[in-house]
Every structure is written in C-alpha cells, then in structure tokens.
Amino acid sequence: MTARLAIGFAWLAALAAVLFLAVPLLTVVAASVSPTPVFDLPLEGASLRWYARIGRLDGxxxxxxxxxxxxxxxxxxxxxxxxxxxxxxxxxxxxxxxxxxxxxxxxxxxxxxxxxxxxxxxxxxxxxxxxxxxxxxxxxxxxxxxxxxxxxxxxxxxxxxxxxxxxxxxxxxxxxxxxxxxxxxxxxxxxxxxxxxxxxxxxxxxxxxxxxxxxKTLPIKMLQYIEEAPDPTLAALSTLILAATVILLVASDRLIGLHRMAGTSE
Amino acid sequence: MTATELPAPSPVVSPAPDRERWLAIGFAGPATLVLVVLFALPLALLFTASVAGPAGLTLSEYEKLATPHYLGVIWNSLRLALLTTGIAFLIGYPASFALARARGVLRSVMLAALFLPLAASVIVKAFAWTILLRSDGLVNTVLIALGIVDEPIRMIFTETALIVGAVNIFLPFMILPIYAVVAQLDHRLVEAAATLGASPVVAFVRVVMPLTLPGIIAGVALVFSLSVSAYVVPTLLIGERYPTLSTTIAKAFLLARQPGFGAAAGVVLLAITLTAVALSARLGRSGGSR
Known part of the structure; x- marks a missing residue:
C-alpha cells in the first residue's frame, strides 16, 4: 500500500515535471503566431507575420x-x-x-x-x-x-x-x-x-x-531585444532556434540514443 | 632450424616506452596549453586584481563586500540557490524514480521533455516566463478561471517569478544525475529488504536512499552551483529589486568600471561554488566508502 502510494507520487511528480518543463517552450511557440503585438494567450487566430520580421531585427x-x-x-x-x-x-x-x-x-x-x-x-x-x-x-x-x-x-x-x-x-x-x-x-x-x-x-x-x-553574439542581442522592446518577433526567433534544437536532438537520438546521452549504459 | 629459433612475432604497437611518453605529452600539449594560458593565468590575475591597491596589497575591496548592503546581496544569491535547489530536489527526486520505471515510448517522451529544455537557450526560457507571468499573462488567466484569485496578482519582478523560472531552468540538472543512479538500482535489494521484514518505508530509508545518495549529491551540487551564479534569470525575472552577486559583478564591470570590486565579488562567488563542489565530492567519497 505504502509502496503503491510512493510509486503513484513518483509518477505525479514526473508528470508535473514534464508539464512544467514543457510550458515555457510551448508558450514561446504559441506567442510566435500571436496575431497582435501583445502576447494574448490563449490565442485568437494565428499569424506568421512575426517570422517575416526576424531578419529585420536590428543587427x-x-x-x-x-x-x-x-x-x-x-x-x-x-x-x-x-x-x-x-x-x-x-x-x-x-x-x-x-x-x-x-x-x-x-x-x-x-x-x-x-x-x-x-x-x-x-x-x-x-x-x-x-x-x-x-x-x-x-x-x-x-x-x-x-x-x-x-x-x-x-x-x-x-x-x-x-x-x-x-x-x-x-x-x-x-x-x-x-x-x-x-x-x-x-x-x-x-x-x-x-x-x-x-x-x-x-x-x-x-x-x-x-x-x-x-x-555582439546572438544571445547578447536577444537579451537586449527583450529588455528594450519585447514583441512576438522574439518569440518567432526563439521558436526557430527551438526547432533547430529539436532537429539536432532528433538526429542525435537516431545516431546515439538519448538514454545513452543521459548517462545510463542500458 | 629448431622451433626455439623462430623469430619473435614482430611487435604490433609497441614503440619504445620513451617515445610513447613523448607522444602522450604531445597529444596532451595543446589542451594543457589552453588550460594554462586561458584559464589558470586569467584566474590568477583575477585574484591579484581583487587584492591589488594603489599602494600594494589591500583587502579594501573585500571590506566593501562585508558591508550590510553587500552581505544582503550575497544572501540574495545564496537564498536563490537554496530555494531553487530545495524545490528542484523535491520535484526531481521522485520524478527520477518514475523516469527509471518508464519504458518504450513513454521513456522517450520523458527524456525528450528533459533534454529539449536543457538544449534550449536559457534566454528563450526566461523570456517565456516573462510572458507567462505578466499580470495579463496565462498564469493569471488560469488562476482567475480556477477561482483561486479574484484579480490578477503581480508575479513578474517578484521573488516568486525568480524562483519559478530558476527551478524550471535548472530542474533537468537535478533529475539527470539522480536518474542515472536510480536506473542502475538493483531492485532485488529492495525485495531482499522486504523479505527480511523491512517495511517499505524502512526499506526506502535504509536501502534506496543510501544507494541513490551519489546521484542526489551530484544533482544538488550541480543545481546549487548553477543557480548561485545565475545571471540571465534574475536579470529578466526580477531585475534591480533583487541584486545578486552575479548582477553586482556584471554591473561593476559593464557600468560602474570598478574592476577591483568586481574581481573581489567574482572571487567570493567562485569560493561559494568551489565550496559546494568540494563539499559534494567529500560527501560523495565518504558515502561511497561506507
């Protein structure tokens, strides 16, 4: 009984951790297609115009x-x-x-x-x-x-x-x-x-x-944009960086296996 | 010709020991050079700069740090690190056990959920939290919809925002080292303890906890040293209201042009991190020898 309870608690913590870790990433993706310059979540409609503006960010x-x-x-x-x-x-x-x-x-x-x-x-x-x-x-x-x-x-x-x-x-x-x-x-x-x-x-x-x-490197520029005038363009840029990271991770998983990178020999 | 006179098999890879040694030194040379010239020497210079005054050695920069204001700043850094580490442990420790039990697709999804945020830029995640925690942000919307609060509460630029963001960013560094140990755990030991009459609680405290201690120590030390020196998180999520050692160092160099003071603050931050690392190494060793 105690053991069951403990396992249930462990799964609850894991679920919470996974959701908690996913929330900011999902937020960035959602904000990047925001139709208005403010980050209105939940979204009413979607727009890709912020993506077109990434290249026009100063520097x-x-x-x-x-x-x-x-x-x-x-x-x-x-x-x-x-x-x-x-x-x-x-x-x-x-x-x-x-x-x-x-x-x-x-x-x-x-x-x-x-x-x-x-x-x-x-x-x-x-x-x-x-x-x-x-x-x-x-x-x-x-x-x-x-x-x-x-x-x-x-x-x-x-x-x-x-x-x-x-x-x-x-x-x-x-x-x-x-x-x-x-x-x-x-x-x-x-x-x-x-x-x-x-x-x-x-x-x-x-x-x-x-x-x-x-x-200036990209992270320095990004922090500067965020402090000066945060708008969904930054979310769009962040989404693209995330997408590139996902591709890298999927490729590594195919080539190496994530559980091996996590340090288990299994 | 007799059998004893057969020529010895030609050595496959055995150059003279002397040559091999020089080869090894040559291989290690470039990395060692980088380490000495770009790491050891700059650190030595940092120490020197922190005690160098116009008239010889002085501790005046450290004395500035010992004033109530800067002691408060040091405490801010420690408080951030302690709260972050504590909360990350409370979530991460049980979560590692579930992760170790997961198989197949579920395990892949959970590992991806750990690795993706780890690989994602800290600035991107901190930026996301500034969106989420705004007074008209998603967190407030959800809290109001659930009837937990009546009107939006101020979260961004508060300590709550800081801790939520820091736990979020450093949680994977707690889970991964603990998971690596839990995944290797021999479950027969727990069964053996049960067979010998230990209640689940006793089996956990006496068998599982000690066995996972190396992972706990590694995770705690890692999260503590990362969060005590965090810079992006406090800058974006709380700002000027919560000065930490990191933000003080950055200010001393980038705005105030006080390199001596900045160097002293840097040495203090380094000392805190190294103490955590040394302590964990020591605990890890004594735990292993028991």
Missing part, C-alpha cells in the same frame, strides 16, 4: 553569423585538442594524467561570469584587443571541458586491444584506427560536439564581457 544577421562562426570553430578546435588529450590521458604513459583529467573538466564548475571577467582583465592586461579572436579563445575554454569529459568517459570504455587485433588481422595502423576506433568512438564524439556547440551558441555570461558595440 540580427551579423549576430547570428558571429554566434555560428564562434560555436562551430570553437567546437571543432575543442574536439581535436580535447580528443587528443583524452587519448593521452586514458591510453598514454602520461605523467599526471589524473590531475590533467580533473583540470580539463574544472572550468565546468566555474561560474561563467567569473571566467568572463577573468578573461576580460587578462586580455586587457596583455593588450589583446581583437574582439573576434578573444571570443573564440574564450569559447574554447567553455567548450573544451564538455569534449574532455565525454571523450575521457568514451575512451575509458573502449577496448584498445581491438586496434591491435585489427592490426594482427592485417590492417595498417591508420586502417585499424579508421575502421575500429573511429566507429566505436563516434557516439561519444557526436555527443561531445553537440554539447559544446550548444554551450557556445547559448553562452551569455562569458561573451558579455568580451563583446564590443559592433561585435
């Missing part, structure tokens, strides 16, 4: 382009150097491997704001004033821990004797890496890439200290 295209450049580049670099470091940590005879593993993940526990002000003062102190490069370097620090964490975990589960087995069976070293190690690690690699791209694309607290008047 939208440069901000989107900057955010994409920084997110893609920082993710690509982080994937390369993070994976190399993970291989050295898991496989190599590296002195201080444990310490390096902890250090690589440590920026994750750091408030983004603190990293932002630390980099701001540091770049000023060394006279580094190139905004674009400063953003890229800062986002590298943001994305690297995601790659390191996922790739160290992925490589720890990889059986390296498989590479040697492939070589014994006649593969070249490069061939063994390409045909055995790369496919086995592809899910970790994709997960790492997805997490770091999202972490960079959505980053506000680090970027805010490193942008200037002309160079």
């Amino acid at each position: 939208f295209w440069p901000a989107l382009s900057l955010s994409l450049q920084i997110a893609l580049l920082s993710t690509a670099i982080a994937l390369v150097i993070g994976t190399l470091a993970a291989i050295a940590i898991v496989r190599g005879r590296l002195p201080g491997a444990e310490t390096l593993a902890t250090a690589l993940v440590s920026p994750l526990m750091m408030p983004g704001l603190v990293l932002g002000i630390a980099l701001l003062q540091y770049f000023r102190a060394v006279g580094f004033t190139a905004t674009w490069s400063a953003l890229l370097l800062a986002h590298l620090v943001v994305t690297l821990p995601y790659v390191a964490r996922t790739m160290i975990a992925g490589l720890a589960l990889f059986d390296f004797t498989l590479v040697e087995a492939a070589r014994t069976l006649g593969c070249t070293y490069a061939g063994a890496i390409l045909r055995v190690m790369v496919p086995a690690l592809a899910p970790s690699f994709l997960t790492a890439g997805l997490f770091s791209f999202l972490a960079s694309f959505d980053n506000y607290p680090v970027s805010i200290f490193l942008t200037d008047v002309r160079t």
Whole structure:
C-alpha cells in the first residue's frame, strides 16, 4: 500500500515535471503566431507575420553569423585538442594524467561570469584587443571541458586491444584506427560536439564581457531585444532556434540514443 | 632450424616506452596549453586584481563586500540557490524514480521533455516566463478561471517569478544525475529488504536512499552551483529589486568600471561554488566508502 502510494507520487511528480518543463517552450511557440503585438494567450487566430520580421531585427544577421562562426570553430578546435588529450590521458604513459583529467573538466564548475571577467582583465592586461579572436579563445575554454569529459568517459570504455587485433588481422595502423576506433568512438564524439556547440551558441555570461558595440553574439542581442522592446518577433526567433534544437536532438537520438546521452549504459 | 629459433612475432604497437611518453605529452600539449594560458593565468590575475591597491596589497575591496548592503546581496544569491535547489530536489527526486520505471515510448517522451529544455537557450526560457507571468499573462488567466484569485496578482519582478523560472531552468540538472543512479538500482535489494521484514518505508530509508545518495549529491551540487551564479534569470525575472552577486559583478564591470570590486565579488562567488563542489565530492567519497 505504502509502496503503491510512493510509486503513484513518483509518477505525479514526473508528470508535473514534464508539464512544467514543457510550458515555457510551448508558450514561446504559441506567442510566435500571436496575431497582435501583445502576447494574448490563449490565442485568437494565428499569424506568421512575426517570422517575416526576424531578419529585420536590428543587427540580427551579423549576430547570428558571429554566434555560428564562434560555436562551430570553437567546437571543432575543442574536439581535436580535447580528443587528443583524452587519448593521452586514458591510453598514454602520461605523467599526471589524473590531475590533467580533473583540470580539463574544472572550468565546468566555474561560474561563467567569473571566467568572463577573468578573461576580460587578462586580455586587457596583455593588450589583446581583437574582439573576434578573444571570443573564440574564450569559447574554447567553455567548450573544451564538455569534449574532455565525454571523450575521457568514451575512451575509458573502449577496448584498445581491438586496434591491435585489427592490426594482427592485417590492417595498417591508420586502417585499424579508421575502421575500429573511429566507429566505436563516434557516439561519444557526436555527443561531445553537440554539447559544446550548444554551450557556445547559448553562452551569455562569458561573451558579455568580451563583446564590443559592433561585435555582439546572438544571445547578447536577444537579451537586449527583450529588455528594450519585447514583441512576438522574439518569440518567432526563439521558436526557430527551438526547432533547430529539436532537429539536432532528433538526429542525435537516431545516431546515439538519448538514454545513452543521459548517462545510463542500458 | 629448431622451433626455439623462430623469430619473435614482430611487435604490433609497441614503440619504445620513451617515445610513447613523448607522444602522450604531445597529444596532451595543446589542451594543457589552453588550460594554462586561458584559464589558470586569467584566474590568477583575477585574484591579484581583487587584492591589488594603489599602494600594494589591500583587502579594501573585500571590506566593501562585508558591508550590510553587500552581505544582503550575497544572501540574495545564496537564498536563490537554496530555494531553487530545495524545490528542484523535491520535484526531481521522485520524478527520477518514475523516469527509471518508464519504458518504450513513454521513456522517450520523458527524456525528450528533459533534454529539449536543457538544449534550449536559457534566454528563450526566461523570456517565456516573462510572458507567462505578466499580470495579463496565462498564469493569471488560469488562476482567475480556477477561482483561486479574484484579480490578477503581480508575479513578474517578484521573488516568486525568480524562483519559478530558476527551478524550471535548472530542474533537468537535478533529475539527470539522480536518474542515472536510480536506473542502475538493483531492485532485488529492495525485495531482499522486504523479505527480511523491512517495511517499505524502512526499506526506502535504509536501502534506496543510501544507494541513490551519489546521484542526489551530484544533482544538488550541480543545481546549487548553477543557480548561485545565475545571471540571465534574475536579470529578466526580477531585475534591480533583487541584486545578486552575479548582477553586482556584471554591473561593476559593464557600468560602474570598478574592476577591483568586481574581481573581489567574482572571487567570493567562485569560493561559494568551489565550496559546494568540494563539499559534494567529500560527501560523495565518504558515502561511497561506507
């Protein structure tokens, strides 16, 4: 009886959690098709005109382009150097491997704001004033821990004797890496890439200290729009970003499986 | 030629140990360089800036933080984090058990409901709450329709809005680590406890709770450190009326041009986060060795 009650309570909490988490996302989608400039919910009618106005938001295209450049580049670099470091940590005879593993993940526990002000003062102190490069370097620090964490975990589960087995069976070293190690690690690699791209694309607290008047990333622009004049155009933009995220997640689910990304091995 | 004279099988992948070590160092090199040059050095400089005065070392910036006003600001940050963590735990802990029992389509739907908000922009979600909590917003409409209130209540720019938004944004970070542990739970242990005469409550408190403790600690530490340093949520949902350490830091750098004071506030925020992380690591270890 008590057990039944507890299970019922658990399901109730889960239902509440799912609804609670879905509400803001549904709200944004609903508000984006609002026929009037105020967010009248529930809707009376629907209109797509706000979508047409996204491109006319002041400074939208440069901000989107900057955010994409920084997110893609920082993710690509982080994937390369993070994976190399993970291989050295898991496989190599590296002195201080444990310490390096902890250090690589440590920026994750750091408030983004603190990293932002630390980099701001540091770049000023060394006279580094190139905004674009400063953003890229800062986002590298943001994305690297995601790659390191996922790739160290992925490589720890990889059986390296498989590479040697492939070589014994006649593969070249490069061939063994390409045909055995790369496919086995592809899910970790994709997960790492997805997490770091999202972490960079959505980053506000680090970027805010490193942008200037002309160079602003999309999250900074969006917060500015919201504070200045919120209208359904922003909801339309948010809906498009959500849609892109859904596509990314569905693709990852097909390729990797969400429950694997959630950390269960099942 | 006898069998003993057969050439040894050629080594497959065994370069000299020395070469392998250098290779490993080369592999780890670029990431280590990034970590030192773009993380360790800037942090060191932040500490220096927080104690650097015109005439040598000084704690004057920290003394400013010890005034009643800024102690209140620090308390605001802690209060936000404690309330958010507490409420997220109360919802997230039982929800993780249901999630772990779910199978098939239901599990996919629930996981999607967790991952999508996690992947969605914080600004988008906070913006949604500003729409929902307006005095003519959906929440008020529903409350009035249900007869809970007679006229719209003011929610946006109140502490309620702040906490609702923060719990909403950080809840997945509570559920996922706990779910990862609950999903691995061996249900036979619970049955064994029941067989040995434990009531469900006793079995839960003595068997299930301790086994899920690592997940609880991880989730609590994560949500606490994220919410104590939240910036977008307080900015959009409560604003000036509820200054936190984060908003104070941002103001010191972006508006007031007080980098020394901002650095000191940053060090305090970092100290709070690191204390939470260290405490959880310690609790996690002692829990594991028991």
